[in-house]
Amino acid sequence: MLFMINKTPTQYGNLASALxxxxxxxxxxxYEDGVYAAMSGAQSxxxxxxxxxxxxxxxxxxDLEARGLTRLVPGVQxxxxxxxxxxxxxxxxxxxx
Amino acid sequence: xxKVAIVMxxxxxxxxxxxxxxxxxxxxxxxxMDVAVAxxxxxxxxxxxxxxxxxxxxxxxxxxxxMLSDFDVKQFYVHAESLAERGLTADDLVxxxxxxxxxxxxxxxxxxxxxxxx
Amino acid sequence: MKIGVLIMEGPxxxxxxxxxxxxxxxxxxxxxxxxxxxxxxxxxxxxNKFIRPPGERNVNGMLDELGALGIPVIACxxxxxxxxxxxxxxxxxxxxSGLGSLAEFITAADRFxxxxx
Numbered sequence: 001m002l003f004m005i006n007k008t009p010t011q012y013g014n015l016a017s018a019l020x021x022x023x024x025x026x027x028x029x030x031y032e033d034g035v036y037a038a039m040s041g042a043q044s045x046x047x048x049x050x051x052x053x054x055x056x057x058x059x060x061x062x063d064l065e066a067r068g069l070t071r072l073v074p075g076v077q078x079x080x081x082x083x084x085x086x087x088x089x090x091x092x093x094x095x096x097x
Numbered sequence: 098x099x100k101v102a103i104v105m106x107x108x109x110x111x112x113x114x115x116x117x118x119x120x121x122x123x124x125x126x127x128x129x130m131d132v133a134v135a136x137x138x139x140x141x142x143x144x145x146x147x148x149x150x151x152x153x154x155x156x157x158x159x160x161x162x163x164m165l166s167d168f169d170v171k172q173f174y175v176h177a178e179s180l181a182e183r184g185l186t187a188d189d190l191v192x193x194x195x196x197x198x199x200x201x202x203x204x205x206x207x208x209x210x211x212x213x214x215x
Numbered sequence: 216m217k218i219g220v221l222i223m224e225g226p227x228x229x230x231x232x233x234x235x236x237x238x239x240x241x242x243x244x245x246x247x248x249x250x251x252x253x254x255x256x257x258x259x260x261x262x263n264k265f266i267r268p269p270g271e272r273n274v275n276g277m278l279d280e281l282g283a284l285g286i287p288v289i290a291c292x293x294x295x296x297x298x299x300x301x302x303x304x305x306x307x308x309x310x311x312s313g314l315g316s317l318a319e320f321i322t323a324a325d326r327f328x329x330x331x332x
Binding site: 099113114117120121124125128129210211212213214 | 219293294313315317318321327329331
């Protein structure tokens, strides 16, 4: 199951909620406003570190670039829409919108 | 047969999502599809007893769920932590449901082919 | 692989339709088939052929382009009624139909992705 997160972690509980439900090893995709969770130095970094300890975490490049996000938490894997599709090939999808 | 999980995470009335989730359960239930419904986070408010949106001129939502069994929808899961965080217990809900912890919800979703979020 | 798509938000208010479009294009480029795109709730407004944004991407045009490739793009007919979207307002390669189409896409698809708020 691929958990898809499209909200900022600083204002919304979507990421925290998904992390409660997602089983260890299930991947997390940050897209749209969800990519703000990948920012290093933000208050939400601890949440993302917790995510990285148990899950592969991906962030969509087009959404990172659009928002000017370059300082990312190490371990977050930046992927294009091509990589997004590849994840969907491998997993059923849980859009945690 | 495809297994579909309707995951309700939003509160009712303030936005259309839970009402549309309900409509999709009925809509999909009539087709050859195995539908389960999971209530997580604010979605648990959808099942709260005593809803009366008469003054809003809207249709009550919670009361409809017990009738979904007529559409052969019989799997209802509620996330235990979400209930507890809101000061609720299963007695506050309009129908008997299976209260599951996070691992239980996770397992229920893992058994489904499709997750539709509302 | 066959992939189904659901869009739950309308034009320009939210990124959902853009994400869905870019995802669908990437899926096609990887050799997948899009089983169908279902426009639900405010998502039906993306079907409106009178959308003419000055100097910006046309989200109706983007979906219509996918429809022109032979992908079924269906706007929920009940949602359309709720929003005053009439049949003659829907662009050439999008159709209005019921939840049966959504059920059909789910049944046909190996994977199903929802884009919304």
